[in-house]
């Protein structure tokens with residue numbers, strides 16, 4: 001599958017250079033050409049998982065996870081190791097000066113002295129911005145509260161193109177995607193929708209499936225912006241009725257709000273008895289709850305494990321592109 005995707009994307013231009021000088025905060029920062037070239041590089045890494053260069057040799061990642069994570073932290077750290085770099089990891093803010101009232105700005109000022117890049121996860125959506133003001137090294141948002149999780153969404157879209165590379169070469173092919181969740185409350189869904197809107201032509205329809213509670217489904221202007229970019233988004237509460245029409249089901253049930261998580265959609269359960277299309281795929285950013293039955297793991301619908309695996313190669317591609325910036329920043333220092 002990564003080789004088929006590799007063949008479907010021409011190597012082009014200097015689009016990846018735009019990533020050298022960026023913090024990665026939001027999915028809005030990307031564009032269609034940069035995404036395609038990033039996916040191409042990720043597919044190249046994934047096609048040759050044992051053979052890659054070490055552009056991060058001698059560089060140090062500060063992996064700061066102030067909120068729990070299995071996949072994002074370990075896949076970033078795996079990607080950094082595979083590219084030859086070293087890592088300092090913080091998995092509990094209580095072990096840092098933050099527990100004594102130190103500001104994130106001051107912590108970030110110190111990070112400049114210790115590493116070449118920061119990957120930050122925090123349940124506070126303002127944390128990335130607070131650190132950015134003091135950082136002279138790049139920061140990657142690894143999930144900030146209910147706001148965004150841009151590298152997760154990169155891995156999500158990469159998975160869809162690996163599953164069906166022909167979406168990129170034939171305007172005839174269109175898919176219907178169902179997203180179970182609340183864009184206003186779920187960072188994975190918010191970031192994913194932004195990336196989808198760079199490729200509106202591949203979607204017959206994008207359905208947002210929610211539980212009919214009184215939650216605001218979208219932020220102010222969020223739906224209008226997606227529609228202005230040409231994405232055909234509709235909203236429904238009809239879960240089982242929608243499933244037979246979906247080519248891709250993206251399900252997520254967790255939103256981090258403050259320092260805790262809320263679980264949504266208890267009424268939405270996917271299992272091997274669900275009325276899925278025969279060749280439909282299921283994506284889930286994981287961790288899973290009751291909504292995704294393990295009896296689907298051994299079926300062809302299971303693309304969620306491939307989604308998590310591909311995230312390592314996607315993050316390798318992103319870090320490779322950003323590594324030039326790290327060089328320059330160190331020179332300035």
Ligand code: CP
Pocket residue numbers: 068069070071072073143152285286287
């Ligand atoms: N997908 C994701 O963000 O998983 P983790 O919370 O385990 O990092």
